[in-house]
Amino acid sequence: MTATPRAEVATPLPRPTGRLERFARRQGWVVGVAVLLGALILWRSSQIPAFGAFEVRGIVAGTMTLALLAMAQTVIVISGGIDLSVGAMMVLTNCIAARLMLDQDLGPVVLVALLVVAVAMVLSGIIGAVAVVSGVPDIVVTLAASFILAGLALIVLDGPGGGTNPRFQELLVGGFDQPLPAALWLAGIFLLVWVPFKRSRLGIATYAVGSDRAAAFLSGLNVGRTRIAAYVMGGLFSGLAGLVTTAFTGSGEPRASIGATATLTSVAAVVLGGVALMGGSGTLLGPVLAAFCLALIAPLMLGLGWDPNYAEVARGVIIIVVVMIGGLLQVPRRAR
Amino acid sequence: MTTVVADPAVRDWRQTLVDRPAVALSGVLLLLYVVTGLVAPGMFTPNGVRSTLLLACPLAILAASQTLCMLTGGIDLSTVMTANFAAYVAANQSGQGPLAALSLALLVGLAVGTVNGVGVGVFKVNPLIMTLGMASVLLGVVTVGLVGDGFLSGSTRLLPVLRTVASGTLFGPVPNNVLVWALVAAVLIFGLSRTGLGRAVYAVGDNPIACRLAGVRIWQVLLAVYVLSALLAALGGLLFSGISGSVGPDQTNAYLLPSVAAAVIGGTSILGGVGGYTGTILGALILTVLNRLLLTLDTTEAFRQILYGLIVLALAWVYVRLTGQRGA
Numbered sequence: 086m087t088a089t090p091r092a093e094v095a096t097p098l099p100r101p102t103g104r105l106e107r108f109a110r111r112q113g114w115v116v117g118v119a120v121l122l123g124a125l126i127l128w129r130s131s132q133i134p135a136f137g138a139f140e141v142r143g144i145v146a147g148t149m150t151l152a153l154l155a156m157a158q159t160v161i162v163i164s165g166g167i168d169l170s171v172g173a174m175m176v177l178t179n180c181i182a183a184r185l186m187l188d189q190d191l192g193p194v195v196l197v198a199l200l201v202v203a204v205a206m207v208l209s210g211i212i213g214a215v216a217v218v219s220g221v222p223d224i225v226v227t228l229a230a231s232f233i234l235a236g237l238a239l240i241v242l243d244g245p246g247g248g249t250n251p252r253f254q255e256l257l258v259g260g261f262d263q264p265l266p267a268a269l270w271l272a273g274i275f276l277l278v279w280v281p282f283k284r285s286r287l288g289i290a291t292y293a294v295g296s297d298r299a300a301a302f303l304s305g306l307n308v309g310r311t312r313i314a315a316y317v318m319g320g321l322f323s324g325l326a327g328l329v330t331t332a333f334t335g336s337g338e339p340r341a342s343i344g345a346t347a348t349l350t351s352v353a354a355v356v357l358g359g360v361a362l363m364g365g366s367g368t369l370l371g372p373v374l375a376a377f378c379l380a381l382i383a384p385l386m387l388g389l390g391w392d393p394n395y396a397e398v399a400r401g402v403i404i405i406v407v408v409m410i411g412g413l414l415q416v417p418r419r420a421r
Numbered sequence: 422m423t424t425v426v427a428d429p430a431v432r433d434w435r436q437t438l439v440d441r442p443a444v445a446l447s448g449v450l451l452l453l454y455v456v457t458g459l460v461a462p463g464m465f466t467p468n469g470v471r472s473t474l475l476l477a478c479p480l481a482i483l484a485a486s487q488t489l490c491m492l493t494g495g496i497d498l499s500t501v502m503t504a505n506f507a508a509y510v511a512a513n514q515s516g517q518g519p520l521a522a523l524s525l526a527l528l529v530g531l532a533v534g535t536v537n538g539v540g541v542g543v544f545k546v547n548p549l550i551m552t553l554g555m556a557s558v559l560l561g562v563v564t565v566g567l568v569g570d571g572f573l574s575g576s577t578r579l580l581p582v583l584r585t586v587a588s589g590t591l592f593g594p595v596p597n598n599v600l601v602w603a604l605v606a607a608v609l610i611f612g613l614s615r616t617g618l619g620r621a622v623y624a625v626g627d628n629p630i631a632c633r634l635a636g637v638r639i640w641q642v643l644l645a646v647y648v649l650s651a652l653l654a655a656l657g658g659l660l661f662s663g664i665s666g667s668v669g670p671d672q673t674n675a676y677l678l679p680s681v682a683a684a685v686i687g688g689t690s691i692l693g694g695v696g697g698y699t700g701t702i703l704g705a706l707i708l709t710v711l712n713r714l715l716l717t718l719d720t721t722e723a724f725r726q727i728l729y730g731l732i733v734l735a736l737a738w739v740y741v742r743l744t745g746q747r748g749a
Binding site for chain 2: 397398
């Protein structure tokens with residue numbers, strides 16, 4: 086190497102970014118998903134002659150489970166993990182709730198609901214603790230946990246059965262043309278659980294740990310405890326998803342394949358919602374909107390007169406294409 | 422002052438386990454086999470050995486896909502759907518003779534693998550997401566193909582050659598499909614340890630950045646791995662349809678998690694760079710014998726699932742302890 090005199094180059098000061106630019110960079114993806122969802126809803130509403138409360142309720146209440154599972158997955162992914170057992174957790178809580186709620190009054194049913202959510206939080210916390218203590222990759226731990234949870238669900242209910250209180254159903258997912266309860270619950274969970282969590286020390290720690298574990302550790306964060314807390318939050322959401330399933334279907338169903346499919350869809354919603362699987366970035370809103378988009382595909386195809394089975398193909402193609410575009414956008418940033 | 426000296430005996434014992442997991446796994450397999458044999462005496466007859474090999478074969482082939490992908494730090498969740506699809510295509514085209522039908526089935530694998538490989542290798546899509554999306558697409562294609570006059574509907578006669586290969590007997594207790602399995606195993610074990618591509622697979626899984634700086638074309642390695650993975654999946658699907666004597670849109674789906682588990686039990690790290698096919702073979706055999714034991718003990722489905730999960734978890738934990746390779 087020859088020593089060349091260094092040219093005098095004044096390093097330009099970084100230009101302060103404007104508000105709009107910052108918003109576009111941080112929330113651009115979510116806004117995009119929201120626009121897509123709006124377009125899909127408009128399209129769907131133009132397909133049926135009377136798009137009223139009944140259809141809205143069907144969409145909102147029917148997608149609530151998936152939206153909650155997407156929330157569960159999101160929190161854990163942001164913390165740098167991944168949870169392949171959220172679906173199995175939903176099935177387990179669904180079975181516990183349906184078994185205990187059968188022929189009960191509203192009071193005991195609400196108590197059971199609280200108990201079920203608490204059980205989900207504890208179990209999910211244990212799964213997280215095993216991942217943290219053992220050092221086994223999250224994907225393996227939660228894969229194994231999904232077997233265990235599915236087995237427990239079969240012990241609780243050995244076949245479809247159980248039941249719940251009709252008042253509880255109405256309270257959680259609304260009557261046939263009443264979309265408000267489900268929508269209010271989702272908004273309530275978002276505003277009363279997620280927003281305070283995100284602004285709390287724990288929430289900020291969760292982002293930090295997901296972004297760079299070593300850096301978070303060196304800044305004095307308790308990495309293990311933060312990761313476990315993220316799993317407990319995930320358990321809260323997947324427990325709620327199980328309750329909603331119970332209210333929506335009015336029974337319990339221990340079939341393991343339901344859980345497996347739900348888990349995979351939750352991962353898809355997280356990716357479409359703009360949450361990086363590497364952890365440390367993303368919001369809860371994106372995956373929830375993405376969950377609604379994914380759920381709208383099948384009814385849209387039905388409206389077009391296509392075989393709704395194509396929905397599965399469309400879902401896969403959309404996931405792949407969106408992620409490929411995301412990958413392309415990131416290539417220059419990685420400077421390869 | 423005291424100096425801490427690592428006990429050489431302990432150290433060696435652990436190092437042996439890490440370097441040669443096959444030794445310990447063979448011990449586990451032998452023990453499990455004897456225990457199962459005590460409960461179900463049929464296990465010691467040639468027929469018992471035969472049924473174990475017969476059932477382990479498709480699992481081991483599907484686990485080979487998983488092993489290859491996991492060595493690069495990836496995973497292939499589309500294997501079972503590829504297997505189902507390939508088996509359907511072979512059965513549907515069986516009228517055109519075995520050669521055409523089998524080629525078409527393997528062509529399915531080739532196509533799926535190429536798309537997966539391009540997505541993971543060129544577009545840098547997370548393998549979990551890429552293969553998950555692919556599984557979704559394949560499930561839809563198979564379902565649509567079966568409805569009404571879909572392209573998969575109509576005659577689904579199994580190829581006679583598949584039946585012969587998959588369930589015929591070579592000699593004594595050895596079924597024919599072990600021949601296919603042995604061929605796959607030989608190619609994989611030799612290829613992974615003695616060829617440039619094989620070493621590149623380990624290198625990419627161990628440290629992709631170092632690989633890129635050393636001039637390895639990572640995307641080519643990943644493309645090759647995912648194509649091989651899908652071809653193996655198609656092969657596994659064909660063998661399975663020969664054993665079951667039928668085709669179904671979800672007939673191998675129950676093998677997805679066990680195939681990952683077989684690789685994990687065999688000592689292949691999901692983080693990449695560590696492991697090999699020898700361990701996976703033993704993992705598949707262990708899982709098959711364990712399944713037999715649990716079935717013989719007349720356990721409930723629930724109990725089997727729980728035990729299954731606990732065993733995978735415990736073994737993964739032991740490996741992490743021994744190798745010191747912790748999650749990043």
